Amino acid sequence: MSDVASDAPVLETYGISKRFGGVHALERVNFTLRAGEVVALAGDNGAGKSTFTKIISGVFQPSEGEIRYRGRRVSFDGPQAARTQGIETIYQDLALADNLDIGGNVFLGRELKTKFLFLPRIDRRRMREEAAKAIAVLDVHLDRLDRPVRALSGGQRQAVAIGRAIHWDARVLIMDEPTAALGVPEQRKVMDLIRSLKTKGIGVIFISHNLADMFAVSDRIVVLRRGVVAGERMVGDADPEEIVRLMVGQ
Protein backbone atom coordinates (compact mmCIF):
# COMPACT_ATOMS: atom_id res chain seq x y z
CA MET A 1 0.00 0.00 0.00
CA SER A 2 2.29 2.73 -1.25
CA ASP A 3 -0.51 5.21 -1.73
CA VAL A 4 -1.42 5.67 1.93
CA ALA A 5 -2.48 9.25 2.62
CA SER A 6 -1.38 10.31 -0.84
CA ASP A 7 -3.37 12.77 -2.89
CA ALA A 8 -3.76 10.36 -5.77
CA PRO A 9 -7.41 9.69 -6.43
CA VAL A 10 -8.23 6.02 -6.11
CA LEU A 11 -11.58 6.42 -7.80
CA GLU A 12 -12.91 9.11 -10.12
CA THR A 13 -16.04 9.43 -12.18
CA TYR A 14 -16.57 11.86 -15.03
CA GLY A 15 -19.99 12.76 -16.33
CA ILE A 16 -21.76 9.65 -15.11
CA SER A 17 -25.38 9.56 -16.22
CA LYS A 18 -27.91 6.80 -15.79
CA ARG A 19 -31.33 6.61 -17.35
CA PHE A 20 -33.98 4.02 -16.66
CA GLY A 21 -36.37 4.39 -19.59
CA GLY A 22 -37.31 8.05 -19.49
CA VAL A 23 -36.24 8.55 -15.89
CA HIS A 24 -32.96 10.37 -15.41
CA ALA A 25 -31.61 8.79 -12.24
CA LEU A 26 -28.17 10.43 -12.52
CA GLU A 27 -26.98 13.39 -14.58
CA ARG A 28 -23.27 13.98 -15.30
CA VAL A 29 -21.95 13.13 -11.87
CA ASN A 30 -18.28 13.97 -11.28
CA PHE A 31 -16.83 12.45 -8.18
CA THR A 32 -13.39 11.87 -6.70
CA LEU A 33 -12.26 9.65 -3.86
CA ARG A 34 -8.69 9.66 -2.61
CA ALA A 35 -6.88 6.90 -0.80
CA GLY A 36 -7.46 7.20 2.92
CA GLU A 37 -10.38 9.55 2.44
CA VAL A 38 -13.90 9.14 3.74
CA VAL A 39 -16.55 10.78 1.59
CA ALA A 40 -20.12 10.88 2.76
CA LEU A 41 -22.85 10.73 0.13
CA ALA A 42 -25.81 12.71 1.34
CA GLY A 43 -29.18 13.12 -0.26
CA ASP A 44 -32.86 12.55 0.17
CA ASN A 45 -34.53 9.32 -0.87
CA GLY A 46 -34.44 9.07 -4.64
CA ALA A 47 -31.54 11.51 -4.95
CA GLY A 48 -29.46 8.89 -6.73
CA LYS A 49 -27.11 7.75 -3.95
CA SER A 50 -27.75 4.08 -4.38
CA THR A 51 -27.84 4.26 -8.20
CA PHE A 52 -24.44 5.92 -8.07
CA THR A 53 -22.89 3.37 -5.72
CA LYS A 54 -24.37 0.55 -7.79
CA ILE A 55 -22.65 1.92 -10.86
CA ILE A 56 -19.32 2.13 -9.05
CA SER A 57 -19.69 -1.40 -7.74
CA GLY A 58 -20.60 -2.88 -11.10
CA VAL A 59 -24.26 -3.67 -10.45
CA PHE A 60 -25.43 -1.13 -13.06
CA GLN A 61 -23.69 0.07 -16.20
CA PRO A 62 -23.66 3.84 -16.66
CA SER A 63 -25.59 5.20 -19.64
CA GLU A 64 -22.80 7.75 -20.16
CA GLY A 65 -19.58 8.79 -18.55
CA GLU A 66 -16.48 7.06 -17.40
CA ILE A 67 -15.06 5.53 -14.24
CA ARG A 68 -11.35 5.68 -13.49
CA TYR A 69 -10.00 3.36 -10.80
CA ARG A 70 -6.41 3.72 -9.64
CA GLY A 71 -5.68 5.85 -12.66
CA ARG A 72 -7.08 3.52 -15.27
CA ARG A 73 -10.35 3.67 -17.08
CA VAL A 74 -12.49 0.69 -16.07
CA SER A 75 -15.87 -0.79 -16.79
CA PHE A 76 -17.28 -3.58 -14.67
CA ASP A 77 -19.60 -6.12 -16.21
CA GLY A 78 -20.88 -7.19 -12.81
CA PRO A 79 -20.35 -6.82 -9.08
CA GLN A 80 -17.93 -9.72 -9.07
CA ALA A 81 -15.64 -7.88 -11.49
CA ALA A 82 -15.61 -4.80 -9.27
CA ARG A 83 -14.90 -6.90 -6.19
CA THR A 84 -11.96 -8.71 -7.69
CA GLN A 85 -10.46 -5.33 -8.60
CA GLY A 86 -10.90 -4.12 -5.03
CA ILE A 87 -14.16 -2.19 -4.89
CA GLU A 88 -16.25 -3.79 -2.20
CA THR A 89 -19.70 -2.97 -0.92
CA ILE A 90 -20.55 -3.70 2.69
CA TYR A 91 -24.24 -4.45 2.50
CA GLN A 92 -26.72 -3.72 5.21
CA ASP A 93 -27.45 -7.38 5.66
CA LEU A 94 -23.69 -7.76 5.89
CA ALA A 95 -23.52 -10.72 3.55
CA LEU A 96 -22.33 -12.95 6.36
CA ALA A 97 -23.37 -16.57 6.74
CA ASP A 98 -24.54 -16.38 10.34
CA ASN A 99 -23.96 -20.04 11.02
CA LEU A 100 -20.29 -20.07 10.01
CA ASP A 101 -17.45 -18.91 12.24
CA ILE A 102 -15.33 -15.89 11.48
CA GLY A 103 -12.83 -17.94 9.48
CA GLY A 104 -15.59 -19.46 7.38
CA ASN A 105 -16.94 -16.01 6.59
CA VAL A 106 -13.70 -14.21 5.83
CA PHE A 107 -12.63 -17.06 3.56
CA LEU A 108 -16.05 -17.89 2.09
CA GLY A 109 -15.47 -18.95 -1.50
CA ARG A 110 -11.67 -18.84 -1.05
CA GLU A 111 -11.14 -21.44 1.68
CA LEU A 112 -7.69 -22.53 2.77
CA LYS A 113 -6.98 -26.20 2.36
CA THR A 114 -4.70 -28.74 3.96
CA LYS A 115 -4.41 -32.51 3.90
CA PHE A 116 -5.11 -35.23 6.38
CA LEU A 117 -3.11 -38.23 5.17
CA PHE A 118 -4.20 -38.23 1.53
CA LEU A 119 -7.60 -36.61 2.10
CA PRO A 120 -8.05 -32.93 1.33
CA ARG A 121 -9.69 -30.97 4.08
CA ILE A 122 -10.51 -27.40 5.00
CA ASP A 123 -7.92 -25.77 7.23
CA ARG A 124 -10.28 -24.26 9.78
CA ARG A 125 -7.59 -23.46 12.32
CA ARG A 126 -5.53 -21.41 9.89
CA MET A 127 -8.64 -19.71 8.50
CA ARG A 128 -9.60 -18.66 12.03
CA GLU A 129 -6.14 -17.36 12.80
CA GLU A 130 -5.88 -15.40 9.57
CA ALA A 131 -9.40 -14.03 10.04
CA ALA A 132 -8.55 -12.96 13.58
CA LYS A 133 -5.53 -11.09 12.19
CA ALA A 134 -7.70 -9.45 9.56
CA ILE A 135 -10.02 -7.98 12.16
CA ALA A 136 -7.23 -7.29 14.66
CA VAL A 137 -6.07 -4.72 12.09
CA LEU A 138 -9.34 -2.94 12.86
CA ASP A 139 -8.57 -3.18 16.55
CA VAL A 140 -11.34 -5.70 17.12
CA HIS A 141 -10.46 -8.72 19.19
CA LEU A 142 -12.68 -11.70 19.90
CA ASP A 143 -12.20 -13.96 22.88
CA ARG A 144 -13.47 -17.01 21.02
CA LEU A 145 -13.02 -17.63 17.33
CA ASP A 146 -14.90 -20.90 16.95
CA ARG A 147 -18.37 -19.52 17.47
CA PRO A 148 -20.76 -18.75 14.61
CA VAL A 149 -20.83 -15.04 13.80
CA ARG A 150 -24.50 -15.10 14.86
CA ALA A 151 -23.17 -14.89 18.40
CA LEU A 152 -21.25 -11.67 17.73
CA SER A 153 -22.48 -8.15 18.37
CA GLY A 154 -23.54 -5.91 15.51
CA GLY A 155 -20.29 -3.97 15.58
CA GLN A 156 -18.20 -7.12 15.63
CA ARG A 157 -20.14 -8.45 12.68
CA GLN A 158 -19.43 -5.24 10.77
CA ALA A 159 -15.79 -5.78 11.62
CA VAL A 160 -15.90 -9.28 10.14
CA ALA A 161 -17.48 -7.96 6.93
CA ILE A 162 -14.96 -5.10 6.69
CA GLY A 163 -12.07 -7.34 7.72
CA ARG A 164 -12.95 -9.71 4.91
CA ALA A 165 -12.90 -6.86 2.40
CA ILE A 166 -9.50 -5.62 3.60
CA HIS A 167 -8.05 -9.09 3.73
CA TRP A 168 -8.87 -9.47 0.06
CA ASP A 169 -7.22 -6.16 -0.73
CA ALA A 170 -10.14 -3.81 -1.15
CA ARG A 171 -9.08 -0.24 -1.99
CA VAL A 172 -12.55 1.25 -2.02
CA LEU A 173 -15.25 0.38 0.45
CA ILE A 174 -18.84 1.42 -0.08
CA MET A 175 -20.76 1.37 3.17
CA ASP A 176 -24.52 1.71 2.90
CA GLU A 177 -26.04 2.88 6.18
CA PRO A 178 -23.51 0.91 8.24
CA THR A 179 -24.84 2.22 11.53
CA ALA A 180 -28.51 1.56 10.87
CA ALA A 181 -30.10 -1.00 13.19
CA LEU A 182 -27.26 -0.74 15.70
CA GLY A 183 -27.28 0.42 19.31
CA VAL A 184 -25.36 3.56 20.24
CA PRO A 185 -22.20 1.83 21.56
CA GLU A 186 -22.12 -0.32 18.46
CA GLN A 187 -22.54 2.73 16.24
CA ARG A 188 -19.47 4.26 17.88
CA LYS A 189 -17.56 1.08 17.25
CA VAL A 190 -18.44 1.23 13.55
CA MET A 191 -17.33 4.86 13.38
CA ASP A 192 -14.02 3.77 14.91
CA LEU A 193 -13.78 1.07 12.27
CA ILE A 194 -14.21 3.63 9.51
CA ARG A 195 -11.54 5.87 11.05
CA SER A 196 -9.12 2.97 11.17
CA LEU A 197 -9.80 2.30 7.49
CA LYS A 198 -8.56 5.82 6.77
CA THR A 199 -5.23 5.07 8.33
CA LYS A 200 -4.93 1.98 6.12
CA GLY A 201 -5.20 4.13 3.04
CA ILE A 202 -8.57 2.75 2.02
CA GLY A 203 -11.08 5.04 0.39
CA VAL A 204 -14.52 4.90 1.95
CA ILE A 205 -17.82 6.02 0.47
CA PHE A 206 -20.20 6.38 3.34
CA ILE A 207 -23.95 6.61 2.87
CA SER A 208 -25.99 7.70 5.81
CA HIS A 209 -29.12 9.54 6.77
CA ASN A 210 -27.48 10.65 9.95
CA LEU A 211 -25.82 14.06 9.66
CA ALA A 212 -24.04 13.67 12.98
CA ASP A 213 -22.39 10.46 11.75
CA MET A 214 -21.33 12.15 8.52
CA PHE A 215 -19.71 15.02 10.33
CA ALA A 216 -18.10 12.72 12.86
CA VAL A 217 -16.33 10.48 10.42
CA SER A 218 -16.02 11.94 6.93
CA ASP A 219 -13.58 14.33 5.33
CA ARG A 220 -15.93 15.55 2.66
CA ILE A 221 -19.65 15.50 2.06
CA VAL A 222 -21.07 15.22 -1.45
CA VAL A 223 -24.74 16.10 -1.69
CA LEU A 224 -26.89 14.61 -4.44
CA ARG A 225 -30.27 15.97 -5.33
CA ARG A 226 -32.46 14.54 -8.10
CA GLY A 227 -29.53 12.84 -9.73
CA VAL A 228 -27.13 15.77 -9.85
CA VAL A 229 -24.37 16.89 -7.51
CA ALA A 230 -26.00 19.72 -5.60
CA GLY A 231 -22.89 20.62 -3.70
CA GLU A 232 -19.70 19.43 -2.12
CA ARG A 233 -18.22 20.61 1.19
CA MET A 234 -15.16 19.82 3.24
CA VAL A 235 -16.41 18.84 6.66
CA GLY A 236 -14.24 21.49 8.32
CA ASP A 237 -15.96 24.37 6.50
CA ALA A 238 -19.53 23.12 6.46
CA ASP A 239 -22.32 23.22 8.94
CA PRO A 240 -25.18 20.73 9.10
CA GLU A 241 -27.84 23.25 8.16
CA GLU A 242 -26.04 24.07 4.97
CA ILE A 243 -25.94 20.38 4.05
CA VAL A 244 -29.65 20.05 4.72
CA ARG A 245 -30.34 23.08 2.50
CA LEU A 246 -28.36 21.47 -0.29
CA MET A 247 -30.27 18.22 0.17
CA VAL A 248 -33.71 19.77 -0.02
CA GLY A 249 -32.73 22.45 -2.54
CA GLN A 250 -33.50 25.74 -0.80
Add this chain to the structure above:
Amino acid sequence: MASATIDKPARWRGTLGVLASARAWIFLFVLLVVFELWSQIAYGTTFVFSAFNLRSVSVFAVAPVLLGLGQTLVIISGGIDLSVGFTMGLAAVIAAQVANDVGASAGVGVGLVAGIVAALAATLIPGWVNGLLIARLRVPPFIGTLGMYGVARGAAYLFSNGTTVPVNNPWLTFLGNGRILGVPVVVIIALIVVLLVHYLLSETLFGQYTYAIGGNRQATLRAGVNVRRVTILLYMLSALTAGVDGILYTGRFAAGAPQAGEPLLLDSIAAVVIGGASLFGGSGTVMGTIIGALIIAVIQYGLVFLDVEPFWQFIAVGLVIIVSVLVDQSQKRLGGGRQDE
Protein backbone atom coordinates in the same frame (compact mmCIF):
# COMPACT_ATOMS: atom_id res chain seq x y z
CA MET B 1 -33.95 -8.98 25.79
CA ALA B 2 -30.64 -7.94 24.32
CA SER B 3 -29.26 -6.52 27.56
CA ALA B 4 -30.33 -9.61 29.49
CA THR B 5 -28.24 -11.85 27.26
CA ILE B 6 -25.25 -9.54 27.52
CA ASP B 7 -25.34 -9.59 31.30
CA LYS B 8 -25.67 -13.32 31.56
CA PRO B 9 -22.33 -14.79 32.63
CA ALA B 10 -20.53 -16.56 29.82
CA ARG B 11 -20.17 -19.72 31.88
CA TRP B 12 -23.93 -20.10 32.23
CA ARG B 13 -24.32 -19.71 28.48
CA GLY B 14 -21.63 -22.28 27.91
CA THR B 15 -23.34 -24.83 30.12
CA LEU B 16 -26.61 -24.33 28.32
CA GLY B 17 -24.90 -24.68 24.99
CA VAL B 18 -23.33 -27.98 26.01
CA LEU B 19 -26.70 -29.19 27.27
CA ALA B 20 -28.34 -28.27 24.01
CA SER B 21 -25.77 -29.96 21.84
CA ALA B 22 -25.98 -33.02 24.05
CA ARG B 23 -29.77 -32.92 23.98
CA ALA B 24 -30.18 -35.85 21.60
CA TRP B 25 -27.68 -37.91 23.59
CA ILE B 26 -29.58 -37.19 26.79
CA PHE B 27 -32.82 -38.22 25.13
CA LEU B 28 -31.30 -41.48 23.99
CA PHE B 29 -29.84 -42.17 27.41
CA VAL B 30 -33.12 -41.48 29.21
CA LEU B 31 -34.96 -43.63 26.73
CA LEU B 32 -32.61 -46.56 27.30
CA VAL B 33 -32.88 -46.20 31.08
CA VAL B 34 -36.69 -46.15 30.90
CA PHE B 35 -36.83 -49.21 28.66
CA GLU B 36 -34.32 -51.04 30.83
CA LEU B 37 -36.31 -50.38 34.01
CA TRP B 38 -39.58 -51.26 32.29
CA SER B 39 -38.13 -54.48 30.94
CA GLN B 40 -36.66 -55.43 34.33
CA ILE B 41 -39.84 -54.71 36.24
CA ALA B 42 -42.34 -56.15 33.78
CA TYR B 43 -40.42 -59.13 32.45
CA GLY B 44 -37.35 -59.53 34.65
CA THR B 45 -35.00 -59.41 31.66
CA THR B 46 -32.52 -56.88 30.42
CA PHE B 47 -33.25 -54.71 27.41
CA VAL B 48 -29.98 -52.88 26.90
CA PHE B 49 -27.45 -55.57 27.78
CA SER B 50 -28.59 -58.08 25.22
CA ALA B 51 -26.51 -58.57 22.09
CA PHE B 52 -29.63 -59.63 20.24
CA ASN B 53 -31.47 -56.43 21.13
CA LEU B 54 -28.52 -54.22 20.29
CA ARG B 55 -28.15 -55.88 16.94
CA SER B 56 -31.87 -55.58 16.24
CA VAL B 57 -31.93 -51.90 17.14
CA SER B 58 -28.92 -51.22 14.94
CA VAL B 59 -30.58 -52.99 12.01
CA PHE B 60 -33.80 -51.05 12.69
CA ALA B 61 -31.79 -47.84 12.62
CA VAL B 62 -30.13 -48.46 9.26
CA ALA B 63 -33.09 -47.37 7.13
CA PRO B 64 -33.79 -44.06 8.90
CA VAL B 65 -30.03 -43.36 9.17
CA LEU B 66 -29.45 -43.75 5.43
CA LEU B 67 -32.49 -41.73 4.39
CA GLY B 68 -31.68 -39.27 7.15
CA LEU B 69 -28.13 -38.71 5.89
CA GLY B 70 -29.34 -37.42 2.54
CA GLN B 71 -32.05 -35.48 4.27
CA THR B 72 -29.46 -33.95 6.62
CA LEU B 73 -27.46 -32.59 3.68
CA VAL B 74 -30.53 -31.14 2.03
CA ILE B 75 -31.97 -29.68 5.24
CA ILE B 76 -28.66 -28.02 6.19
CA SER B 77 -28.76 -26.22 2.86
CA GLY B 78 -32.22 -24.90 3.73
CA GLY B 79 -34.17 -27.36 1.59
CA ILE B 80 -36.08 -30.56 2.16
CA ASP B 81 -36.46 -33.75 0.13
CA LEU B 82 -39.91 -35.31 0.26
CA SER B 83 -39.18 -37.71 -2.58
CA VAL B 84 -36.63 -39.91 -0.76
CA GLY B 85 -39.18 -42.53 0.32
CA PHE B 86 -40.29 -43.45 -3.18
CA THR B 87 -36.82 -42.94 -4.62
CA MET B 88 -35.89 -45.69 -2.19
CA GLY B 89 -38.83 -47.79 -3.41
CA LEU B 90 -37.78 -47.25 -7.02
CA ALA B 91 -34.26 -48.41 -6.18
CA ALA B 92 -35.64 -51.42 -4.32
CA VAL B 93 -37.70 -52.74 -7.23
CA ILE B 94 -35.00 -52.00 -9.82
CA ALA B 95 -32.34 -53.73 -7.73
CA ALA B 96 -34.56 -56.81 -7.36
CA GLN B 97 -35.60 -57.00 -11.00
CA VAL B 98 -32.18 -56.35 -12.52
CA ALA B 99 -30.42 -58.69 -10.10
CA ASN B 100 -32.89 -61.41 -11.06
CA ASP B 101 -32.78 -60.84 -14.82
CA VAL B 102 -29.04 -60.35 -15.20
CA GLY B 103 -28.28 -62.99 -12.59
CA ALA B 104 -30.30 -65.59 -14.53
CA SER B 105 -27.99 -65.37 -17.54
CA ALA B 106 -24.71 -63.98 -16.24
CA GLY B 107 -24.45 -65.50 -12.79
CA VAL B 108 -25.16 -64.39 -9.25
CA GLY B 109 -22.19 -62.04 -8.79
CA VAL B 110 -22.74 -60.14 -12.01
CA GLY B 111 -26.44 -59.99 -11.22
CA LEU B 112 -25.72 -58.39 -7.85
CA VAL B 113 -23.39 -55.78 -9.30
CA ALA B 114 -25.80 -55.02 -12.15
CA GLY B 115 -28.69 -54.67 -9.71
CA ILE B 116 -26.76 -52.28 -7.49
CA VAL B 117 -25.45 -50.16 -10.36
CA ALA B 118 -28.84 -49.99 -12.08
CA ALA B 119 -30.63 -49.05 -8.86
CA LEU B 120 -28.13 -46.32 -7.93
CA ALA B 121 -28.03 -44.95 -11.47
CA ALA B 122 -31.82 -44.82 -11.56
CA THR B 123 -31.98 -42.80 -8.33
CA LEU B 124 -29.70 -40.16 -9.79
CA ILE B 125 -32.43 -39.17 -12.24
CA PRO B 126 -35.03 -38.01 -9.69
CA GLY B 127 -32.19 -36.48 -7.64
CA TRP B 128 -30.89 -34.56 -10.61
CA VAL B 129 -34.34 -33.36 -11.63
CA ASN B 130 -35.02 -32.24 -8.04
CA GLY B 131 -31.77 -30.30 -8.08
CA LEU B 132 -32.50 -28.67 -11.42
CA LEU B 133 -35.99 -27.65 -10.35
CA ILE B 134 -34.75 -26.14 -7.12
CA ALA B 135 -31.39 -24.69 -8.13
CA ARG B 136 -32.08 -23.55 -11.66
CA LEU B 137 -35.81 -22.99 -11.89
CA ARG B 138 -36.08 -21.77 -8.27
CA VAL B 139 -39.00 -24.08 -7.43
CA PRO B 140 -39.46 -24.22 -3.64
CA PRO B 141 -37.89 -27.49 -2.40
CA PHE B 142 -41.09 -28.54 -0.65
CA ILE B 143 -43.08 -28.31 -3.89
CA GLY B 144 -40.45 -29.64 -6.28
CA THR B 145 -39.71 -32.75 -4.24
CA LEU B 146 -43.42 -33.24 -3.50
CA GLY B 147 -43.92 -33.49 -7.24
CA MET B 148 -41.04 -35.91 -7.49
CA TYR B 149 -42.60 -37.92 -4.63
CA GLY B 150 -45.52 -38.60 -6.94
CA VAL B 151 -43.41 -39.23 -10.02
CA ALA B 152 -41.03 -41.65 -8.26
CA ARG B 153 -43.97 -43.41 -6.65
CA GLY B 154 -45.69 -43.96 -9.98
CA ALA B 155 -42.45 -45.03 -11.64
CA ALA B 156 -41.73 -47.57 -8.90
CA TYR B 157 -45.21 -49.12 -9.15
CA LEU B 158 -45.12 -49.12 -12.95
CA PHE B 159 -41.71 -50.76 -13.00
CA SER B 160 -42.85 -53.52 -10.67
CA ASN B 161 -46.33 -53.85 -12.21
CA GLY B 162 -47.78 -52.81 -8.91
CA THR B 163 -46.47 -55.78 -6.97
CA THR B 164 -43.50 -56.79 -4.90
CA VAL B 165 -40.55 -58.28 -6.82
CA PRO B 166 -39.18 -61.39 -5.08
CA VAL B 167 -35.40 -61.78 -5.14
CA ASN B 168 -33.64 -65.04 -6.04
CA ASN B 169 -30.11 -63.69 -5.75
CA PRO B 170 -28.47 -65.17 -2.62
CA TRP B 171 -25.69 -62.56 -2.60
CA LEU B 172 -28.22 -59.77 -2.46
CA THR B 173 -30.01 -61.42 0.43
CA PHE B 174 -26.65 -61.90 2.16
CA LEU B 175 -26.15 -58.16 1.86
CA GLY B 176 -29.42 -57.70 3.71
CA ASN B 177 -29.19 -60.45 6.30
CA GLY B 178 -25.60 -61.66 6.54
CA ARG B 179 -23.12 -60.89 9.27
CA ILE B 180 -19.41 -60.36 9.29
CA LEU B 181 -17.81 -61.10 12.68
CA GLY B 182 -21.24 -60.90 14.24
CA VAL B 183 -21.98 -57.45 12.81
CA PRO B 184 -24.87 -57.25 10.33
CA VAL B 185 -23.68 -56.38 6.83
CA VAL B 186 -26.34 -53.65 6.53
CA VAL B 187 -24.86 -51.95 9.59
CA ILE B 188 -21.36 -52.11 8.11
CA ILE B 189 -22.55 -50.60 4.84
CA ALA B 190 -24.47 -47.90 6.68
CA LEU B 191 -21.35 -47.07 8.71
CA ILE B 192 -19.29 -46.68 5.54
CA VAL B 193 -21.88 -44.30 4.08
CA VAL B 194 -21.98 -42.43 7.40
CA LEU B 195 -18.21 -41.91 7.35
CA LEU B 196 -18.28 -40.73 3.75
CA VAL B 197 -21.06 -38.23 4.36
CA HIS B 198 -19.44 -37.05 7.58
CA TYR B 199 -16.18 -36.41 5.78
CA LEU B 200 -17.98 -34.64 2.96
CA LEU B 201 -19.92 -32.41 5.32
CA SER B 202 -17.28 -31.50 7.86
CA GLU B 203 -14.02 -31.46 5.92
CA THR B 204 -14.67 -30.50 2.31
CA LEU B 205 -15.54 -27.32 0.43
CA PHE B 206 -18.76 -29.01 -0.63
CA GLY B 207 -19.77 -29.40 3.02
CA GLN B 208 -18.70 -25.88 3.91
CA TYR B 209 -20.81 -24.48 1.06
CA THR B 210 -23.75 -26.63 2.12
CA TYR B 211 -23.72 -24.88 5.50
CA ALA B 212 -23.05 -21.49 3.92
CA ILE B 213 -26.00 -21.82 1.53
CA GLY B 214 -28.26 -22.72 4.44
CA GLY B 215 -26.93 -19.82 6.48
CA ASN B 216 -27.12 -17.11 3.83
CA ARG B 217 -27.64 -18.14 0.23
CA GLN B 218 -27.24 -14.59 -1.06
CA ALA B 219 -23.94 -14.14 0.74
CA THR B 220 -22.67 -17.45 -0.61
CA LEU B 221 -23.58 -16.43 -4.15
CA ARG B 222 -21.87 -13.07 -3.66
CA ALA B 223 -18.74 -14.83 -2.46
CA GLY B 224 -18.52 -16.45 -5.87
CA VAL B 225 -19.58 -19.96 -4.85
CA ASN B 226 -21.31 -22.04 -7.53
CA VAL B 227 -24.48 -22.40 -5.49
CA ARG B 228 -26.41 -24.07 -8.29
CA ARG B 229 -23.93 -26.87 -8.72
CA VAL B 230 -23.71 -27.53 -4.98
CA THR B 231 -27.51 -27.58 -4.70
CA ILE B 232 -27.93 -30.02 -7.58
CA LEU B 233 -25.27 -32.30 -6.10
CA LEU B 234 -27.01 -32.19 -2.72
CA TYR B 235 -30.26 -33.52 -4.12
CA MET B 236 -28.41 -36.15 -6.14
CA LEU B 237 -26.63 -37.31 -2.99
CA SER B 238 -29.89 -37.43 -1.13
CA ALA B 239 -31.35 -39.65 -3.85
CA LEU B 240 -28.22 -41.80 -3.79
CA THR B 241 -28.42 -42.53 -0.05
CA ALA B 242 -32.09 -43.39 -0.60
CA GLY B 243 -30.93 -45.75 -3.35
CA VAL B 244 -28.50 -47.52 -1.02
CA ASP B 245 -31.33 -47.82 1.46
CA GLY B 246 -33.58 -49.36 -1.20
CA ILE B 247 -30.97 -51.94 -2.17
CA LEU B 248 -30.45 -52.96 1.46
CA TYR B 249 -34.21 -53.21 1.95
CA THR B 250 -34.49 -55.53 -1.03
CA GLY B 251 -31.68 -57.66 0.33
CA ARG B 252 -33.10 -57.78 3.82
CA PHE B 253 -36.62 -58.82 2.87
CA ALA B 254 -35.58 -60.76 -0.26
CA ALA B 255 -38.07 -58.67 -2.18
CA GLY B 256 -38.18 -55.23 -3.76
CA ALA B 257 -41.28 -53.31 -2.77
CA PRO B 258 -42.27 -50.01 -4.41
CA GLN B 259 -43.60 -48.77 -1.09
CA ALA B 260 -40.41 -49.77 0.77
CA GLY B 261 -39.63 -46.23 1.88
CA GLU B 262 -43.12 -44.85 2.29
CA PRO B 263 -43.24 -44.90 6.09
CA LEU B 264 -39.59 -43.83 6.29
CA LEU B 265 -39.90 -40.34 4.82
CA LEU B 266 -41.16 -38.80 8.03
CA ASP B 267 -38.71 -40.87 10.08
CA SER B 268 -35.87 -39.43 8.05
CA ILE B 269 -37.00 -35.86 8.67
CA ALA B 270 -37.67 -36.67 12.33
CA ALA B 271 -34.17 -38.10 12.76
CA VAL B 272 -32.64 -34.89 11.41
CA VAL B 273 -34.79 -32.66 13.58
CA ILE B 274 -34.30 -34.72 16.75
CA GLY B 275 -30.60 -34.61 15.94
CA GLY B 276 -30.66 -30.85 16.36
CA ALA B 277 -30.91 -29.49 12.82
CA SER B 278 -33.10 -26.53 12.02
CA LEU B 279 -35.65 -26.89 9.25
CA PHE B 280 -34.74 -23.32 8.29
CA GLY B 281 -31.31 -24.55 7.27
CA GLY B 282 -27.79 -23.73 8.33
CA SER B 283 -27.38 -26.31 11.09
CA GLY B 284 -27.28 -30.05 11.56
CA THR B 285 -24.67 -32.78 11.86
CA VAL B 286 -24.26 -36.37 10.78
CA MET B 287 -23.79 -37.42 14.41
CA GLY B 288 -27.03 -35.70 15.41
CA THR B 289 -28.96 -37.50 12.69
CA ILE B 290 -27.53 -40.87 13.75
CA ILE B 291 -28.59 -40.27 17.35
CA GLY B 292 -32.00 -39.15 16.09
CA ALA B 293 -32.37 -42.30 14.02
CA LEU B 294 -31.22 -44.43 16.98
CA ILE B 295 -33.84 -42.80 19.19
CA ILE B 296 -36.52 -43.66 16.64
CA ALA B 297 -35.21 -47.22 16.31
CA VAL B 298 -35.06 -47.71 20.09
CA ILE B 299 -38.64 -46.52 20.44
CA GLN B 300 -39.87 -48.72 17.59
CA TYR B 301 -38.02 -51.85 18.59
CA GLY B 302 -38.33 -51.27 22.33
CA LEU B 303 -42.10 -50.95 22.27
CA VAL B 304 -42.36 -54.14 20.25
CA PHE B 305 -40.01 -55.86 22.68
CA LEU B 306 -42.12 -54.71 25.60
CA ASP B 307 -45.24 -55.95 23.83
CA VAL B 308 -46.90 -52.55 23.60
CA GLU B 309 -49.44 -52.07 20.85
CA PRO B 310 -47.47 -50.90 17.80
CA PHE B 311 -49.58 -47.78 17.31
CA TRP B 312 -47.96 -46.27 20.38
CA GLN B 313 -44.75 -46.02 18.33
CA PHE B 314 -46.23 -43.20 16.27
CA ILE B 315 -47.29 -41.31 19.35
CA ALA B 316 -43.93 -41.78 21.06
CA VAL B 317 -41.88 -40.69 18.05
CA GLY B 318 -44.23 -37.74 17.50
CA LEU B 319 -43.83 -36.61 21.10
CA VAL B 320 -40.04 -36.87 20.92
CA ILE B 321 -40.03 -34.61 17.84
CA ILE B 322 -42.17 -32.00 19.56
CA VAL B 323 -40.22 -32.08 22.81
CA SER B 324 -36.86 -31.87 21.09
CA VAL B 325 -37.92 -28.81 19.09
CA LEU B 326 -39.29 -27.19 22.25
CA VAL B 327 -36.01 -27.79 24.08
CA ASP B 328 -34.15 -26.35 21.12
CA GLN B 329 -36.23 -23.20 21.10
CA SER B 330 -36.02 -22.57 24.82
CA GLN B 331 -32.26 -23.01 24.63
CA LYS B 332 -32.08 -20.39 21.88
CA ARG B 333 -34.15 -17.98 23.94
CA LEU B 334 -32.11 -18.49 27.08
CA GLY B 335 -28.56 -18.66 25.95
CA GLY B 336 -27.99 -18.41 22.25
CA GLY B 337 -28.81 -15.74 19.78
CA ARG B 338 -27.04 -12.50 19.18
CA GLN B 339 -25.56 -10.55 22.02
CA ASP B 340 -26.74 -7.22 20.75
CA GLU B 341 -29.08 -5.57 18.24
